[in-house]
Amino acid sequence: MHSSFGRMFFYFIGGGSVSKIQLVNITKIFKTKENDVHAVRKASLHIEEKDIFGVIGFSGAGKSTLIRCINLLERPTEGEVVIDGKNLMDLSARDLRAERKKIGMIFQHFNLMRSRTVAQNIAFPLKGSGLSKEQINKKVDELLELVELKDKKKAYPSQLSGGQKQRVAIARALANDPSILLCDEATSALDPQTTQSILALLKNLNEKLKITIVIITHEMAVVKAICNKVAIMEDGNIVEEGNIIDIFTKPKSEVTRTFINTTTSIHQIYELIEKNDPLVDLDVDETMLRLVYSSSNTKEALMTYLVKTYDVSFNIIFGNVEVLANSPLGNLVVKLKGEKANIESAITYIKGQGVGVEVLK
Ligand SMILES: Nc1ncnc2c1ncn2[C@@H]1O[C@H](COP(=O)(O)OP(=O)(O)OP(=O)(O)O)[C@@H](O)[C@H]1O
Numbered sequence: 001m002h003s004s005f006g007r008m009f010f011y012f013i014g015g016g017s018v019s020k021i022q023l024v025n026i027t028k029i030f031k032t033k034e035n036d037v038h039a040v041r042k043a044s045l046h047i048e049e050k051d052i053f054g055v056i057g058f059s060g061a062g063k064s065t066l067i068r069c070i071n072l073l074e075r076p077t078e079g080e081v082v083i084d085g086k087n088l089m090d091l092s093a094r095d096l097r098a099e100r101k102k103i104g105m106i107f108q109h110f111n112l113m114r115s116r117t118v119a120q121n122i123a124f125p126l127k128g129s130g131l132s133k134e135q136i137n138k139k140v141d142e143l144l145e146l147v148e149l150k151d152k153k154k155a156y157p158s159q160l161s162g163g164q165k166q167r168v169a170i171a172r173a174l175a176n177d178p179s180i181l182l183c184d185e186a187t188s189a190l191d192p193q194t195t196q197s198i199l200a201l202l203k204n205l206n207e208k209l210k211i212t213i214v215i216i217t218h219e220m221a222v223v224k225a226i227c228n229k230v231a232i233m234e235d236g237n238i239v240e241e242g243n244i245i246d247i248f249t250k251p252k253s254e255v256t257r258t259f260i261n262t263t264t265s266i267h268q269i270y271e272l273i274e275k276n277d278p279l280v281d282l283d284v285d286e287t288m289l290r291l292v293y294s295s296s297n298t299k300e301a302l303m304t305y306l307v308k309t310y311d312v313s314f315n316i317i318f319g320n321v322e323v324l325a326n327s328p329l330g331n332l333v334v335k336l337k338g339e340k341a342n343i344e345s346a347i348t349y350i351k352g353q354g355v356g357v358e359v360l361k
């Protein structure tokens, strides 16, 4: 008791802000007949209340294993799982069951019970809750309303579309009023339009219910659509983590850049450079840069300043602006023309303004 109290204090102070989920040095090793599989290696994550936190990585990176450690569906080989200041690893089976009620989960293939109606599926987690039949029925109606599926109450899963099945799964996951919702590839089996509608629903639940959401995905578009923070996993490691504007403007690792480039048409520029296309030819006094900036007024002011101060000129090859987490995110590929020393000074200045700079050529 004494030690977990001390720890609670530590996490509260150490986090700087209120931690909802804290994973500390999580390692998970699966022992198989042939070998030991290191699915997760010393991964630490700090997720705050009301975050929509994305975890992205290629197949086999360890994403599902990591997210399953949050509710101890997988017990980490090493490390601590702290939810609302409580280390789940320390809890008795009974206390753990109670804590798990605060954590809902949804999956790629929905995992509904085929022989039960929508209402019965949603009511399932309320078994043993002590609620009366009427109370359960009322709760089911509320949940159906929340996921906009009132007319399907008596339907069976086989009579529903994929998007509708995921809505039922979401309603079921919310039956015990959890404060955390874990989503493991929840939209991977859905078409793009249905994906957008499920993501919109999740965002809405995050705002309305103040629920913290963790989303596992291999699609950066999903992260872009709703997450405020993201961690990138590779080979069991978290290679990078941060708020999405920072990650998109200043990615540090190669794998992060690869994921980001899947969501813009900027990859075409890389292909042109690769092919030595005349479109991306440079004069001797030119340098090609990619600029990534997160504030809408950065660009004009910056350009004007550079032209005036460093006697350089610009030629824009590619540009696009989109909105991420309510902030504009701009991508610009420019040819910068001028004397070498001036170009170098200009690049240093741009970096100092918090704009991401990559020298392409
Ligand atoms: N129960 C298990 N027993 C043995 N190895 C496992 C087990 N579960 C996962 N692994 C291994 O751990 C590694 C990480 O798997 P995990 O399912 O966490 O990856 P993932 O990032 O979710 O991949 P995907 O995107 O394909 O779902 C893989 O090499 C996988 O084979």
Ligand SMILES: [Mg+2]
Pocket (backbone or CB within 6 Å): 063, 064, 065
């Ligand atoms: Mg997985």
